[in-house]
Each structure stands twice: as C-alpha cells, then as structure tokens.
Amino acid sequence: MFIRTERLFLRPGWPEERAELAALISGIHGLSDDARARIESQPSEMFPQFCITVPGEKGAQLIGGIELVDAAGAGSLAFWIAQPFRGQGFATEAVRAVLNLARTLGHRRIVGWHFVDDAASGRVLGKTGFSSTGHIRMCLNPARGGGEPALVHAVELGADGTIADPDAMKCAA
Numbered sequence: 001m002f003i004r005t006e007r008l009f010l011r012p013g014w015p016e017e018r019a020e021l022a023a024l025i026s027g028i029h030g031l032s033d034d035a036r037a038r039i040e041s042q043p044s045e046m047f048p049q050f051c052i053t054v055p056g057e058k059g060a061q062l063i064g065g066i067e068l069v070d071a072a073g074a075g076s077l078a079f080w081i082a083q084p085f086r087g088q089g090f091a092t093e094a095v096r097a098v099l100n101l102a103r104t105l106g107h108r109r110i111v112g113w114h115f116v117d118d119a120a121s122g123r124v125l126g127k128t129g130f131s132s133t134g135h136i137r138m139c140l141n142p143a144r145g146g147g148e149p150a151l152v153h154a155v156e157l158g159a160d161g162t163i164a165d166p167d168a169m170k171c172a173a
Contacts, residue, residue, distance in 0.1 A: 001048050003097045008090060009060050010050035010097060020062055021051070024082040046105055047075065052094050054085075066094045068102055068110070075102055077112040079124075086120065095128045103157040110157065113139055113150040122151060130155045 003010040013021060049067035053060035064081035077098065081091045095112075102110055112130050114121035130153035139150040 001050075001101075003050065003101060005093050005097045007054060008093055008097070009053045009055050010066065010094060011053065011060075013049065013051045013065075017051070017062065021065070024062065024064070044070070046070070046107075048098075048101070050094075050098070052079075052081070052090060054090070063090060064094070066091075066098050068098065068107070071111065075107040075110045077102075077110050079121075091121070091124045092127050095124055099128060099155065099157065108157050109154060111152060111154050113137070113152045115139070115141060116149050116151060122153075125153045128155070 001012070047068045047070045050065065051062055052064040052066055053062050062082075063085040064079065066077070066079040069076045069078050077095065079091055079095060079098075099110065110130075111133075112125045114125060116136070133152045133154050135152040136149050137152055138147040140146070141148050
C-alpha cells in the first residue's frame, strides 16, 4: 500500500533499508530490541506500516515512519520523524493521510499517545483531530528501550464510514 500527499510519499519499508531505518531511529535515543523487531515485522492489511519519505531529484529521502498498531483489535497510531526533519509539518501531513486510510479500512476510533516530555507530538495529535482522553499510561518506547508515561488521545472517525476529505483517497493505492 502506498500513499502520496502534497510533499510526502508513504510506502512500505524495504528489507535493504533496515540499516538506514535503524540509524534514523537510533539517532533519536538508541535502538532497542523491540525497535529492531518492529522494523522486521510484517504489517497486516488492517494495520499498515509506512516509511515516510520526501521525494526529490535524487530519489526519495527516508525521514520517518508511521503505522497503525493492533492494540487488542483497535487501531493505535504510532509515528516518528528523524531529528533533522522535525518542525516542518511532515508528521502532521503523514498523520492526516493515515487517518484517511484508517477510515477507509473501517477503523472508527484511533488512539494516539505521546510521551509526557514530547509536546511536539501532542501538538501533531491536536492538529489532526485527536482529543485528550485525560488518561496517562505507561507505554513502551522502542527507541529508548523502556516504559515511560504517556498522555493518551483519541479521534473518532465516524460510524457511517464517511471520509472527511473524499479527494484524499485518490492519492492512496
């Protein structure tokens, strides 16, 4: 599955770029065994994983990742952007695209969270329609290799299956 947005190309990861993914993730806080396992895992149709890339004249540069994770049968959103590419709206653009895809796949509610020391991810969730649930839970941080407190957010995608932006899905294949 592939998604094209205004500035990004979201696509599956390729086996030959695992080292590049690992280097980008470890540049955040080190690479844990769980992060290595996620890179090597196979996504399902209902819970896809994407590499976030920026197309350019010399090919597409890998800048992050985004996925829908199966959390006891419900969708949970996870995303990250490598340090040099933060603050440019790439995460917001990728989250919006994946939420449109999630709606099309039949998800009606997506949970997202951010670590308490990561206000930027909280702003991304807010800009893309998530609201705080008021809960804090311990979440595994694959990059940091342990559990940390996280603020939980959720977004309702609509019980009738409507897509907020019908033209957005023309970009997905």
